[in-house]
Amino acid sequence: METANEVPADLRAIAAFLSLDENPTTIVTHLTRDEQNSERDWQVVYSNPAFQKLQDFARQLEDIRHALNRSLPIDQPLIALHGEVLHGGSWQARVSEDYCIVIAKARVEQVPAPVKDGISHTSKATDLDWIQSDRPDLSPWNKFFRGYDWASTSLGPMSSWSEVLRLYVLSMMSNPQPRLLVWGEDMALIYNEQVVPLLGAKHPSCLGQNVKHAFAESWSEIVPVVEAGYGGEVKSVNCFPLPILRHGFLEECYFGFTALPVVDRDGRSCGMLSELTESTTLVTAERRRYTMNQLGTQLNKLNDLAELWPVVLAQMNAAELDVPYAILYTVKTEVTESVASETTSMDSRAALPKHAQLVGTVGLSGDHPGVPDSFPLSDTKAEGRDIWQACNDAWSSGEMLVLSSENGTLPPELAIAVPNRGFGDQVKIATISPIKAMAGSEPLAILVWGLNPRSIFGGEYQVFRTVFIDILAKAAALIQLPHEQQRAQKIAEDVNHALAQQLRLTTLKAERSEARFKRLADVSPTGMFLFDASGLPLYANEQCLEMLKITEAEYLAIRDSDGLAERVHEEDVDEYREVWTTMTERKMPITAEFRLRPSLQVNKQDGTESDTWLSVTAFPEIESDGTVSSMQGWLTDISHRKFNEKLLAQRLEDALENKRQTENFMDMHSHEIRNPLSAILQSADSIETLLSSIELPLHDENMVVPTHVGEDIMDAVQTIILCAQHQKRIVDDILTLSKLDASLLVMSPDKVQVPSLVTKALKMYEAEIGRAGIDAQLCIEPTYDELDVNWVVLDSSRLLQVIINLLTNSIKFTQYSEERKIKICIGASYQKPTGKHHGISFIEPQQIRTSRSPVQEWPGGEDLYLQFAVYDTGRGLSEDEMKLLFQRFRQASPKTYKQYGGSGLGLYISRELCELQGGQIGVSCGNGKTVFTFFVKAKRWVPSEEEDIAALPVPVRYASASSSPVVYSKGGSTTLNDEADQLGTPREENGNMIENFHPRQQPFARQQSFGAANQMPVFYTSQVKARKDSTENGQKALHVLIVEDNLINQKVMSQQLRRAGCTVHVANHGIECLNFLESSTYCSSTTPLSVVLLDLEMPEMDGLTCIREIRRREAAGSIISHVPVIAVTANARSEQINNAIEAGMDQVVTKPFRIPELVPQMERLVAEVGG
Structure with a gap:
């Protein structure tokens, strides 16, 4: 006999339930009957333990087979035995599908259970009872069920439940099918986990409560079934309507169930067990299938569109539950008399205006406020919530449109309940479907369909609606197709006839015309x-x-x-x-x-x-x-024409660029040459004035010059030398650039001691270094001594030119810094330097130039690479500025030329000279310092056999006076003689040698600029009595403000004007000039001022900006009268002079000029303005 786990899968839950039942029960199924056999043959599938304990077990099975055959005639189905008491009255049958469950009706004597160790085996069944004792392996549902508050229900706590109730609950919870148990006089509801989805929101509040409250909405239909179960009857119901509140609304649901009475130990009815099966889809699908079959049957009989629409409405009217209401419109074309002929094409008709005409309604009256009789149709999207606007949108798009009261798209007039239709509930969703006869054609009609309020719009319901519309559209196509074919055939015949007539007349003309055209096109x-x-x-x-x-x-x-x-x-x-x-x-x-x-x-x-x-x-x-x-x-x-235009435009652009560069070149170098030339002339005038003022005979060989006169003369001479050197650098740069462009630059090698060459450069610019107050250092790196470098062969003049360019750049950019230091480092190596030692990357060579040399091969020994680095503490460079360096006529920024001057050629020439000598150059900036590094290729000098090695100078560093290290101090400069002094400082442990250059204190110190932080500006004003007092001639002394950023020009011009009897004030740029004017008599102050000499190229604020601001203030009244202003500039082109005059200058004086010529001009201007 099979156990509960060995029976078929669909009986395991029942077998598990019956295994706990004390009533003897067996499950049998009938085999296929032989036609010659008049009785069924029964096979036992399962017998519970209580049945197996019966005395005379085999005889009981034979009695059951005999009772089954006597109770069930051979022509009756098995279901006829359900709930029946079998022949003999000892057994009762329950039928489940193909199985018959036979339960003992009366007490049957059982075999006593064997006893082992004083304990009956039947007591082990309590091990499965999780109701009385908790188990760790319970499912989540069983845990929930066990923890439910049963004490608050009529059933009481689970500990008080009877054994029969526990057995039924345990069996029901293990059943995979939905099962309900109604228990006791209070009809308390108990159900398993599979019932929860059917109850929806009613779970879990209905658990343990009266079944009437759980199914209140359909209690009147349910109560007969419940009463039958309590009365001991077995009742089966198929497709029972049982609306359930789920998915947020009262849903149309149908269930099939079998009600089995529950009997206690005394044989009295104590409840009802219901086996549930939802059959909603079967019921609704069958109902809707019937509707579509009826529609198809009626449509097959139609031959005209006018007959189609009433039939559709009639079938929808019959579907009371699925169609609460419907509205049908046909699309009409407004054909005028001019186009009403039969030959009107479909395309022309499609362009005519259209409107929708009401055909009929279902569930709504014809005068319903939400149902217009007609309305126009257009392709534009309508705005609003009226039904005709929604119909217009569906017609123009050709797609179904869903309207819902939840999102506000369903008009309130149609969100209504229709009596006796759709369960009498309010319609919440409606669809609008355009009816098309053929794909791609315009809709013939528009159908508004109110949906079943108790059904979800999806799945089977949506398929029903879609198929309904498809059947309708295909019927319309079948009806319309013959009419369109006849009409199209007539049109085609008319057109063919007309074309045939025209074709005969035009064929010959076309052939001739085509021949002429082809001949013309070919040539x-x-x-x-x-x-x-x-x-x-x-x-x-x-x-x-x-x-x-x-x-x-x-x-x-x-x-x-x-x-x-x-x-x-x-x-x-x-x-x-x-x-x-x-x-x-x-x-x-x-x-x-x-x-x-x-x-x-x-x-x-x-x-x-x-x-x-x-x-x-x-x-x-x-x-x-x-x-x-x-x-x-x-x-x-036009390719050749475009090429010539492009070439012409490129040449014009090149010419304009060359013209612009030429003008910039001329302006820049004219300014750079004229500026120092003015200082030279004025210094020469100063010397002449000084010599004339002492009134000594110049032919006297023992002439004694006063100390103060001698100092002034020496100062003027130094100025002349300094300016001449600046001019020489400009001319040398221009000459070198010209030779580079013409490939005429010749490299002339000779032997040289490199430190001496660098010291020479420092000596040449001793005056500039001193004036700027710069601390200069020469550093000999260990690599230079490690290679024992002394005399080398290279072009010393070109190397010196590169060093001078970098040194003058450093002086120019460092003189305005708070910390003013310059250091030149010299190193050597056998390998080509990479620049990592000084933290830079060398720029790649622009082009390969072939160096010209008077000798085929440079004399000397092994090759060396000499590396030079020039450090300074100048203002530094940004990444963008460094990209512009080493380019022709390019400086770091437009402000560089205004503030520091220069031609923009120095670094470009330095790059070219380095590359001609087999080297490269680079720059790096950071941590408050800038470093330019370059290297050149040289050869170690080896004396020839003819040369007397003993006659060579002893290899003592800086042996000559011209290249000896110089220490600058306030008292002047001295030359060091011993080796320790030559090195400047003792050798450090790491081998570095440092040469310090301390500038002497010059008589002239640069005045404080107005741009300095946290300090008030200081104007240097001299009240020194002039050697020639202008008041002797009865003239009033001039008070002059010199606005000049070049300190040399500023100093020389101030001295000359003072000697001419003027009171002089100075300013470094336009902002200081404006600040001085605020303290002058022109702004109601006490400081007198006669005239302003204003330079144009200055940092902070240039001269043109300054004069415009002065004239603006005069117009505004903040300056009370006209200020005489003379422009003093090295920009001598007529356009530049006109720009200055237009900006507001009274006069323009170009450099160079002489003070004796300038003073009368200032006096005349002051007189004109004052008069």
């Missing part, structure tokens, strides 16, 4: 083409195909306008499409130029490659109705 030097309105090519001559670089087959394979767009250059595609739009939509002729992609042609003049340019001229052919029928035009190859 034409231009390309000719013809397209239809859609972009399909019709014709192209050979010249056109050749210009487009396309074969005739490829040309004719083009399907639309984008076919040619693929051959147009990417940058011209948008313009090509715009031209096409102009012809097809704007219907205008065009002229345009395009490049082909990416075909290139070689220019025959210079062999370079250029784009293929085509010029197109085309126009559209317009029909009488305004439509474009074709487009024709001509192509011309």
